[in-house]
Amino acid sequence: xxxxxxxxxxxxxxxxxxxxxxxxxxxxxxxxxxxxxxxxxxxxxxxxxxxxxxxxxxxxxxxxxxxxxxxxxxxxxxxxxxxxxxxxxxxxxxxxxxxxxxxxxxxxxxxxxxxxxxxxxxxxxxxxxxxxxxxxxxxxxxxxxxxxxxxxxxxxxxxxxxxxxxxxxxxxxxxxxxxxxxxxxxxxxxxxxxxxx
Numbered sequence: 001x002x003x004x005x006x007x008x009x010x011x012x013x014x015x016x017x018x019x020x021x022x023x024x025x026x027x028x029x030x031x032x033x034x035x036x037x038x039x040x041x042x043x044x045x046x047x048x049x050x051x052x053x054x055x056x057x058x059x060x061x062x063x064x065x066x067x068x069x070x071x072x073x074x075x076x077x078x079x080x081x082x083x084x085x086x087x088x089x090x091x092x093x094x095x096x097x098x099x100x101x102x103x104x105x106x107x108x109x110x111x112x113x114x115x116x117x118x119x120x121x122x123x124x125x126x127x128x129x130x131x132x133x134x135x136x137x138x139x140x141x142x143x144x145x146x147x148x149x150x151x152x153x154x155x156x157x158x159x160x161x162x163x164x165x166x167x168x169x170x171x172x173x174x175x176x177x178x179x180x181x182x183x184x185x186x187x188x189x190x191x192x193x194x195x196x197x
Contacts (some may be wrong), residue, residue, distance in 0.1 A: 015052060016103050019172075030140065032175070032176065033071075039170070041108050044195035045074050045195075047195035048193060049076055049082075049194045052169070053083070056083060063132045065092075067136060070121075071151075074172070076171070077109075081109055088186075089106065092108060093120075095118045098153075099158075101158040112124040133166055135167070137156055139176070140172075140179070141178045142177055143177065145185075145188055147188050149180060157187060161185075161187060168191070169192075171193055174194035
């Protein structure tokens with residue numbers, strides 16, 4: 001037994017030992033992320049928040065597409081609060097229809113929220129706006145080429161295929177790096193932010 005906080009509770013098969021098929025890989029990564037101990041997740045989220053803030057400062061991002069966490073994604077609300085304090089305009093993605101790119105709505109922390117058609121939280125008062133110049137992109141998994149694995153809906157792929165392409169920072173726990181092939185429609189992220197880098 002070890003007290004190392006980086007060891008997940010009841011760990012599943014490590015991502016680097018997972019099968020190649022993306023459908024099975026998604027199931028394995030979801031199970032692996034779900035098995036993380038709450039105190040480990042909280043510590044990693046805090047470190048990720050610090051790395052997001054450092055990335056924003058280094059790139060002087062003034063308008064940023066963020067995300068509302070679901071399915072055990074890293075919770076960056078502490079970073080969002082600091083970004084808002086710094087004067088960064090925050091936008092949340094909105095699914096307007098299946099098989100389309102994401103749209104974005106201006107968001108203020110603390111405002112009333114509702115669920116969109118995909119069950120994701122969006123502002124009750126939708127103030128739709130132009131695409132942001134930079135995005136935080138949640139990743140279920142990622143590979144060494146900075147390609148992300150999402151839930152399979154293709155919303156971020158379609159969003160990143162549009163021009164002009166926003167600057168992108170992928171968000172994931174480091175333990176979810178996996179070996180999977182790059183598909184032709186995939187778009188590499190500019191940088192991956194984890195709890196350690």
